[in-house]
Amino acid sequence: MSIFKTYDIRGIYPDQLDEELIYKIGKSFVQILKEETLKEKLTIVIGRDMRLSSPSLSKKLIEGIIDTGSDVIDIGLVSTPTFYYSIGKFKADGGLQVSASHNPKEYNGVKAVRANAYPMGLSNGLDKVRDLCTKNEFEKVEQKGQVINKENVVNSIVDYSLKYYNFNIKPLKVVADVANAMSSPDLDNLFEQLPCELIKMNFELDGTFPVHQADPFQEKNIVDIKRKVIEEGADLGIATDGDGDRIFFIDDKGELVEPGIIRGIIAKVVLQHNPGSKICYDIRPGRITKDMIIENGGIPIVTKVGHSLIKIQAIKEKAPFSGESSGHFFMKTNNGFFECPLIIALIIMDEISKNGKLSEIIKPLQRYSHSGEINSIVEDKEEKMKELEKVFGDGSKVSWLDGISIEHDDYWFNVRASNTEPLLRLNLEATSKEKMEEMTKKVVEIIRKI
Incomplete structure (x- = not known):
């Protein structure tokens, strides 16, 4: 099955991924976790994004899980970081998020993780899920599991993010473009707690992506926000992807800040709180990150590319932070090690509040x-x-x-x-x-x- 990718499951709906297949994915996922944990009954968190096919796929996924006798905590519409956070918060055995991230509207998919949001990719579990789906041989259980609905989990992750460090953020003007996607509730909630002016772009959830694709890594998708930052005289621009696990920053001059520089700034701050720690970053060029890790007393650790691979390596190295060149930034939390764009945004706004314009902060860091x-x-x-x-x-x-x-x-x-x-x-x-x-x-x- 070609929809089983290195890091997750993605395919065109309904040609490649439909309700029948996602039902099998749910059952297969539970079977794998039962074998790993030696538990008879599991608790699985289910979340979904705003794509048009997500409600029906999520419903069938939940059916597949409760038909194994396991329970589901349904957290509804959430960003992927909020989904990750919820697994640890509710002490679940694992979770499945229905989302195709930044892919075009025709796609949907599934992200699979174990307890504490530990990633499951093709090399450590998704291959077995794929094979079980193909075999389609599942044990029947006498008693189905139950579904527990949990709403407004976003309030909890926002509260946690605000308390992560002792932030002292000034009344900044911030433009944010969430591309009609899942960072909308997260940023909305966060900025309600801040003394900042938030200028919203494309905050209405819409799985057809009516304005542009939810992929800020492509220059064409950040043209509007760069222009808006200049027009508004804003201090900062924030652009996020479809499921909200990648974040990019526009400086006060309307220029994209290289993710390698953002990664270096975060590393500096994290090392102030965790002196001498290891900091992981992927192998793609972005040497400023390595420079800043060393300059701030840290130990640089190079990893393979891929959000699940860098997470696994960082957990192994006991790193408090790691960053990928594509805008994934991971933090060690009480609920696991995963992308924390809200914490990253708070750190950047705190740095601006302390040190002035972002364009001036990054100027000496533009070495390459x-x-x-x-x-x-x-x-x-x-x-x-x-x-x-x-x-x-x-x-x-x-x-x-x-x-x-x-x-x-x-x-x-x-x-x-x-x-x-x-x-x-x-x-x-x-x-x-x-x-x-x-x-x-x-x-x-x-x-x-x-």
């Missing part, structure tokens, strides 16, 4: 020039990466942790294969814009050479 992610269609991805090592590897540091990373004194890059498409993804960084442009052109020429 980044290519952005460049995708190329390549059939034999492994062979092409070996060719890159031959061409650019001499006199460099080479790593095969996740794809190939090649590091020279004045430029460095990572090339890794897409898990779902015949693509190679290049991210290159250099000590100057000229060097970045020169080497990006050379590396792309090799990648696209037939």
Whole structure:
């Protein structure tokens, strides 16, 4: 089944993912957790996003779980971070979130986690869920489980976030674009507790994404908020994705702040509270993060790309924080280790309140020039990466942790294969814009050479 991806389940509704299949997913998930926990009866948290197919899929998913004799805590419409938080809050054995994140409206999917939001991906459980769905052989139980409805969990995660550190936020003007998606209730609730002016863009939940796709990683989707920040004379812009687990920031000049710089600022603050700690970050270029971890007395730990992989590594390393270049920022909480965009936003607003304009804060941190992610269609991805090592590897540091990373004194890059498409993804960084442009052109020429 191609909808079972490396980190979660995603497919077009109803062609690839429908009510019949999601019913089996629910039953299979419970069976796997029963085998792992040796429990006869489990409690599973179920949440969903605002996509048009989510109510019917969620209903059938819940049916599948209670038909195994296990109980469901239905938390309704929630962002993915609120879903993660709820699993620990309610001391559940695991959870399933119906969402396809930033994918277009035709898609839906499922994110699966164990107790304390510990991730389940294709390499550590989703493969077994897939196989059980294919076999379609489930034990019958005499007594069904029950459904417990829990509403307004968002109030709890907002309260927790506000108390995470001793924040002292001034009356800032903030523009937020949530793309008609699941960060709307989270940010609405958060800003009700702050002395800030919130200028809302696309806050009405709408699973058709009427204005733009809920993916701030694409420049076309943040053009409007960048313009709005300038028009309003705002201190900050916040853009979030479809299920609310990724967050991006626009400075007071209407420019996107590189996620690597945001990650470095968060690392600095976290290290003030956790001196000498390990901080994890993914292997894609963003050297400023490593610089700031070291400068602030931390230990930098490089991980593979992928939210579930970086979480697992960070938990293993006992890191209080980790960050991914795609806007995923993870914090250690009382309820697990997962994306905490509200805490991240509070830290950034607190830094602005203490130190002035964000554009001035980041100026000395803009030490390197980044290519952005460049995708190329390549059939034999492994062979092409070996060719890159031959061409650019001499006199460099080479790593095969996740794809190939090649590091020279004045430029460095990572090339890794897409898990779902015949693509190679290049991210290159250099000590100057000229060097970045020169080497990006050379590396792309090799990648696209037939």
